[in-house]
Amino acid sequence: MEQQEHSLLDMQTNQLLIQALRNRRPNDMVKLQHLELERIENLHMGHESMHAEMILIIIVTIGVAQVLLVAWKTMHPKSYQLVTLAGMWLIPLGMSLRNQWWSFIFLWLLFSCTSAFVVCKALENPIDGSTPRLVYKWFYFIYKSSYYSGIISYSMFMMTMVGANQIIDVRDETMMDTSILFLFYGLYYGVLGQDLAEISSEQMASHIGYYSKDGIPTRQLNNNVCAVCGNGIHVSADGGTSRENTYTLVCDHVFHEFCIRGWCIVGKKQICPYCKEKVDFKKIFYNPWEKPHVLYGSLLDWLRVLVAWFPIILGFIQLINFSLGLE
Template identity: 35%
Template sequence: MELEQRHKLAVDPEYIHQQELSAEFFFLFIIGIQILIYVLYKKYPERFKEVTFVLLWLYPLVLLHRDQHPVTLGFIAVWILWSLRTGFLMHLALAKPLAPTTPELVYGWFLKTHSICYYSAGATVYIFFLVPGLGILMLFFALYFGVLGRDCAEICATRISNTIGYTKYETAPENICALCNIELRQTLELMLGETTEDEQPNVIQLQCKHEFHEKCIRGWTIVGKKDICPFCFEKVDMRILIPDSPWNSKRLSLLWVKLLGLIRFLLVWNPLVTYSAMILLKLFHFAPLRDQSGKPVF
């Protein structure tokens, strides 16, 4: 009986017309909602970023509500552990006064997150051919934590820069990293012979001749979305000065950035746009969209 009912609906001209009309208005609603989102983004960019950031961070709870599959539970477990560590570091970055070791801890954590996600995404190319399901899962993990980590790093980098104040020196401080206010080289211990050059922290000199700890400047540029010197604000090509960074491969890095930007929209706004369009269909009393089995898709 159910198959006969589906067959009757499939050949019913009125039913086909209703489905076509609903589909047309569904896409019109989607276009209209996307235009509205774009207008809001242009008018309230900072608020838009804040809302997107919060929704992105809470996205795993939506997955948990829809599905309690073991893979979903595993993703939630990783998300909880990562959120606890990241939340603690963000608390340190937002605290006043700022602890001297906080910048290095913050930049180091987000740099590790970025590197793990970047190389994990690259590994999925090989794993996909062996275990397709695992490859797709790894890619999702890498994209999600990659974009969330960059957003968190940008917030921390901006707050740390405002707290330390990079323009408080009339001239560049000697032997001081302007990102963490810690000595670049432990000169006293080195003079006394208590440390060796190998034990000194790595130092990077930018094209503007300002020097920073390698971990600090890499965290500032790679995961903090900053392409300027934090002291003089001169634009610098970090891919040339930090050859062992993930940005060394230009094409892959640019593709990675685009993927991170795309995943933000797909995870946050695309579902909201789709569900909003479905709700509008119901409000305007259009026939519900149905799949091939005849069941409503919403």
């Protein structure tokens, strides 16, 4: 009986929709809106308990998932990092292939091929003297691109809010869509770049020998040698004289400016590469305009869980609802 009423309402709605589109009379459009509201109310009538169950399932599932993810990250950080990275890399690609988002697929292939080449160079043993500089330049470029994409996204959003887009004759929907697109690309490739840079930085430093994650470094650090790249402080990777600025940490170890920036910002390390002394960011980032880069790195850490695991959690919730017959 209830299904017959729903079918009758659907037929009336469809007939009135055809009539309204043909005649374009305001009265028909008002009737159509009333019928649509009535259809939705009848469809959800008596479903209050079902909706409460669905909300409870969502809350419990998200809570349990957070606890499990935190426990996994605490006990097995390496496997957690690799699985999260794989999810970040493959899930958006699968969604793009399904929906034929060719622009994302092109950028994904470009980023993946270049990053794969850079990571392979970082995993070589023995490592070439120019590799650390190459790795940090690439991932620092990705990091800065991500950062400025976020700024562009925010600027376009604010322009839309104040109506500045009307000056250049751009629709609000176009500005907002472009803003969201810049934000997504910035956050997505920023997170991927940070994870790959962290893996690469550890491997490079351990191969050079001045850094060991768990034990004592295999090489003694001489004076005027950068422990990140293994080159002399005043010598470039190709053997020429380097004019790059240097940074001295509180432990008195000296590093190339670009190397220690890559180690701390891109590689997410907050310790000296040689003695594991805590890094004082106030001395490294003395310019206040550089500090937002560190805060942005923390934002990417928080968003990693949201982007990588939310689709999986959402799919699990839908599976539970389907198995219980909830709509």
